[in-house]
Amino acid sequence: MAVAQVLTSEWTKIRSVRSTVWTLGLAAVVTIGLGVLISILSKNEFENLHAQDKLAFDPTFVSFAGTSLGQLAMIVFGVLVVSNEYSTGMIRMSLSAVPQRGTFLFGKITVATALALAVAMVTSFASFFLGQAMLGDLRADIGDPGVLRAVIGGGLYMTLIALFSMGVATMLRSPMLALGILMPVFFLLAPILGNVSATKKIGQYLPDQAGSKIMQVVPPLDGDAPYGPWGGLLIMVAWVVVALAGGYVLLKKRDA
Known part of the structure; x- marks a missing residue:
């Protein structure tokens, strides 16, 4: 099957499954909504901060607070993009129609990434502008040094999260197993390793801890990472490449 046909087929699959479409919408709503709420709270509490905390206040990063949940x-x-076909058994038909497994995976990843990137970029810009509106005189402008990079980086970060999840899901095939591993890693293991002094040097190289640096404009008070915003994003990209490569190798080797 030609690449164009594979892309069209994958686009049809994604938009025909309501759960995948709804999750993207939920990602946008949660990220924007929580970012606005945290921005309001940050403005109200700003005067109560210590002098050092005021100097390290990052209005741009505050507006992306919803990303942690989004x-x-x-x-x-x-x-879901990857594992839905495994859970329903449709993967056998898909691989029969597209026996070139590299082409099959490329088509799926390409369409899903394009969709995730579009939603993530709109979400990132909306989070920034609405968050800054809530911050009032504490706000940053899109033309300030590092701000546009952070806003675009927010969209890239969310997209890479989805890509990494696709790679893991391709390796594991089971949606429950994939979510059972990814959720604890991102919401328990990574925050713990990143905030405990004994494990901080390890935690800062995890995908979310490294990638989130791209959204920061003002360095945090305890920021001792040996890399900058783009370096952190490159570390996250490396994790994504490893996950996708692992998924491709296993997809090639095993039966559907």
Whole structure:
């Protein structure tokens, strides 16, 4: 089957499954809504902060506070895009129609990534502008140094979260197993390793801990990471490449 036909087929699959579409919408709503709420709370509490905390206040990063929860929906989206066919048994028909497994995986990943990127970029810009509106005189402008990079980086971060989840789901095939691993890693293991002094040097190289640096404009007070915003994003990209490569190798080797 030609690549164009594979892409069309994958697009039809994704938009015909309501759960995948709803998760993207939920990612946007949660990210924007929580970002607005945290921005309001941050403005109200700003005067109560210590002098050092005021100097390290990052209005841009505050507006992306919802990303920590919104990425949950992106993880679910990435897992469902891949594992839905395994859970329903449709994967056998798909691989019979597209026996070139590299082409099959490329088509699925390409369509899902394009959709995730579009939603993530709209979400990131909306989170920024609405969050800054709530911050009032504490707000940052899109033209300030590092701000546009952070806003675009927010969209890239969310997209890479979905891509990483697709790679893991391709390796594991089971949606429950994939979510059972990804959720604890992103919402328990990574925050713990990243905030405990004994394990912080390890935690800062996990995909979300490294990738989120791209959304920061003002360095945090305890920021001692040996890489900058783009370095952190590259670390996250490396994780994504490893996950996708692992998924491709296993897809090639085993039966459907």
